[in-house]
Amino acid sequence: LPTVLRSHAPAHHFAIISDSNVAPLYALPLSDRLVRDGLRSDVFIFEAGEPNKTRASWASLTDAMLAAGIGRDGCVIAVGGGVTTDLAGFVAATFMRGISLVLVPTSLLAMIDASIGGKTGVDSPAGKNLVGAFHFPRFVAVDPDVLRTLPDADYRAGLAEAVKHGAIADASYMNWLVANAVAVLRRDVGFVDTLILRSIEIKAALVSRDEREAGIRAALNFGHTIGHAIERLSNFTVPHGHAVAIGMVVEARLGEAEGVTLPGTASTLQRALEALGLPVALPPGLDPLRLAQATGSDKKVRSNLVRYALVARLGEIAGTEGAWTHAVATDRVVATLGA
Amino acid sequence: LPTVLRSHAPAHHFAIISDSNVAPLYALPLSDRLVRDGLRSDVFIFEAGEPNKTRASWASLTDAMLAAGIGRDGCVIAVGGGVTTDLAGFVAATFMRGISLVLVPTSLLAMIDASIGGKTGVDSPAGKNLVGAFHFPRFVAVDPDVLRTLPDADYRAGLAEAVKHGAIADASYMNWLVANAVAVLRRDVGFVDTLILRSIEIKAALVSRDEREAGIRAALNFGHTIGHAIERLSNFTVPHGHAVAIGMVVEARLGEAEGVTLPGTASTLQRALEALGLPVALPPGLDPLRLAQATGSDKKVRSNLVRYALVARLGEIAGTEGAWTHAVATDRVVATLGA
Numbered sequence: 001l002p003t004v005l006r007s008h009a010p011a012h013h014f015a016i017i018s019d020s021n022v023a024p025l026y027a028l029p030l031s032d033r034l035v036r037d038g039l040r041s042d043v044f045i046f047e048a049g050e051p052n053k054t055r056a057s058w059a060s061l062t063d064a065m066l067a068a069g070i071g072r073d074g075c076v077i078a079v080g081g082g083v084t085t086d087l088a089g090f091v092a093a094t095f096m097r098g099i100s101l102v103l104v105p106t107s108l109l110a111m112i113d114a115s116i117g118g119k120t121g122v123d124s125p126a127g128k129n130l131v132g133a134f135h136f137p138r139f140v141a142v143d144p145d146v147l148r149t150l151p152d153a154d155y156r157a158g159l160a161e162a163v164k165h166g167a168i169a170d171a172s173y174m175n176w177l178v179a180n181a182v183a184v185l186r187r188d189v190g191f192v193d194t195l196i197l198r199s200i201e202i203k204a205a206l207v208s209r210d211e212r213e214a215g216i217r218a219a220l221n222f223g224h225t226i227g228h229a230i231e232r233l234s235n236f237t238v239p240h241g242h243a244v245a246i247g248m249v250v251e252a253r254l255g256e257a258e259g260v261t262l263p264g265t266a267s268t269l270q271r272a273l274e275a276l277g278l279p280v281a282l283p284p285g286l287d288p289l290r291l292a293q294a295t296g297s298d299k300k301v302r303s304n305l306v307r308y309a310l311v312a313r314l315g316e317i318a319g320t321e322g323a324w325t326h327a328v329a330t331d332r333v334v335a336t337l338g339a
Numbered sequence: 340l341p342t343v344l345r346s347h348a349p350a351h352h353f354a355i356i357s358d359s360n361v362a363p364l365y366a367l368p369l370s371d372r373l374v375r376d377g378l379r380s381d382v383f384i385f386e387a388g389e390p391n392k393t394r395a396s397w398a399s400l401t402d403a404m405l406a407a408g409i410g411r412d413g414c415v416i417a418v419g420g421g422v423t424t425d426l427a428g429f430v431a432a433t434f435m436r437g438i439s440l441v442l443v444p445t446s447l448l449a450m451i452d453a454s455i456g457g458k459t460g461v462d463s464p465a466g467k468n469l470v471g472a473f474h475f476p477r478f479v480a481v482d483p484d485v486l487r488t489l490p491d492a493d494y495r496a497g498l499a500e501a502v503k504h505g506a507i508a509d510a511s512y513m514n515w516l517v518a519n520a521v522a523v524l525r526r527d528v529g530f531v532d533t534l535i536l537r538s539i540e541i542k543a544a545l546v547s548r549d550e551r552e553a554g555i556r557a558a559l560n561f562g563h564t565i566g567h568a569i570e571r572l573s574n575f576t577v578p579h580g581h582a583v584a585i586g587m588v589v590e591a592r593l594g595e596a597e598g599v600t601l602p603g604t605a606s607t608l609q610r611a612l613e614a615l616g617l618p619v620a621l622p623p624g625l626d627p628l629r630l631a632q633a634t635g636s637d638k639k640v641r642s643n644l645v646r647y648a649l650v651a652r653l654g655e656i657a658g659t660e661g662a663w664t665h666a667v668a669t670d671r672v673v674a675t676l677g678a
Contacts, residue, residue: 066465
């Protein structure tokens with residue numbers, strides 16, 4: 001990393017941002033390595049967990065960096081999962097109106113999703129990622145080796161996004177994931193490398209067609225409108241990837257009910273997710289009406305109608321240029337959730 | 340405004356952000372006008388004053404807009420002085436990763452300075468504007484008529500930036516300001532219009548050469564390194580424009596001491612500022628060493644040396660491409676301040 005940093009993100013002072021779980025594993029050793037290499041580096045740690053992806057954490061990290069004398073010629077290195085890359089990215093985006101950023105994702109989800117596409121942000125009481133900015137990193141350093149320390153539930157949560165990539169853009173990739181579910185779940189090196197590369201390819205292709213999410217990039221929200229509402233109503237006890245897995249099944253059923261999605265898609269998707277050890281049913285006790293209403297504060301709302309990214313069939317997003325999302329009436333959502 | 344908004348910043352919902360002084364004068368009437376015209380509009384008010392240009396105000400405004408159901412297709416209209424355009428601009432920059440923004444400056448300073456160039460941000464305990472983002476407005480609506488309600492001290496504070504524009508880019512403009520000081524101070528319509536247009540031309544030309552302030556845009560910081568430190572040490576009791584006026588004289592003297600600035604420049608500049616009713620001496624009781632140290636947390640710091648934008652002579656910034664700022668040793672700053 002020191003060599004790549006010198007050539008691709010030169011800075012007077014590196015601010016490594018990491019959470020309390022990942023810092024001792026990777027951030028502190030990385031900082032020591034940079035210092036041994038003659039670079040100036042400090043580590044800034046926040047308490048791990050999605051509930052800490054807040055404006056308060058953002059303000060504390062910013063103030064600590066200011067107190068450490070980091071200036072406009074500083075560079076933020078985010079070392080961690082999606083919470084860290086989102087939060088540290090937002091710190092970099094707003095520090096003295098934007099300083100350079102490098103992402104070192106340590107979770108599968110962050111490697112194939114959160115790190116790709118320039119989105120940064122924090123949660124607020126009204127919902128996830130409602131406060132944020134676009135801020136692209138100088139580069140993303142993906143080292144599959146670090147997945148060795150990733151808890152199993154987190155690894156599987158990342159697989160949900162891989163399934164999503166297949167569902168919206170490449171049916172054969174989704175079939176490959178299912179056919180090799182055992183090797184993928186065992187994290188066999190060749191399979192993990194293939195998965196990471198193919199998922200990044202799909203996401204990067206969509207993002208580079210539409211950096212500011214004015215159009216087709218919305219496809220990446222498949223499963224996320226319901227998914228975010230599940231996360232929020234569960235007070236984030238349901239992990240993001242699990243919520244997205246459930247959300248994809250619900251949204252595929254919604255699409256079928258709307259006549260947008262090929263019948264049978266939801267069932268096939270459900271079996272794929274189950275093969276990869278992911279949940280597909282709503283957590284018990286979640287009220288369909290409250291869940292439908294909770295989608296209302298999502299960013300995908302336009303003109304007061306909640307708009308969904310739906311698939312036409314597996315491997316193909318539904319829609320055309322200028323109309324990649326679909327307004328769905330609340331009673332249809334409630335009925336689908338109830339079923 | 341309704342017509343221009345429809346063509347240049349179409350939105351489902353307008354969020355007019357204004358402070359407690361300006362809201363009753365201009366924001367509430369504007370909102371009524373938009374509603375009468377069939378547009379959806381709400382007014383969001385924060386307590387007037389630079390001490391309220393904070394992350395806390397930013398968070399409250401954001402949460403109020405979220406509670407009002409404003410989405411990505413919303414548009415922020417900032418109505419007020421520089422505090423309002425900076426703060427409301429930062430709300431727009433970070434609301435759902437950036438929504439459209441329109442600026443309606445109501446102070447001279449905001450018209451010729453804060454509204455031009457895409458800078459948004461808030462203050463933090465460590466200094467002014469250390470937290471922020473670049474976010475350009477769809478358009479800026481400047482109506483010189485609103486200056487009728489601007490208090491005299493605020494009007495004169497705006498003149499300091501006009502003098503700066505002359506000092507860094509156009510000596511004849513600065514001479515015009517001094518020669519017509521009486522008419523300018525009386526706010527005679529023709530003179531005010533000329534001043535606003537010429538200042539916006541100068542600032543816009545510099546900004547469009549260097550949107551992200553990587554180079555020559557730094558010229559606009561002339562007077563601001565010392566100026567910001569004066570503001571902060573006075574707990575913002577010295578208005579921005581007054582602090583900049585004093586800062587320009589100090590920085591001209593610094594430039595003379597460094598051999599960068601033509602001897603006599605500081606005295607001429609001082610007389611010009613005095614003719615326009617602006618302060619040119621440090622507030623009593625301000626310790627030179629503390630003031631010099633207070634410049635250390637400014638964004639213009641690079642590699643731990645405070646860097647100043649200096650003039651070669653009146654009407655001409657000192658420097659060349661790639662080197663528009665000058666590192667000045669702290670003891671030189673202390674000596675100049677002491678004198």
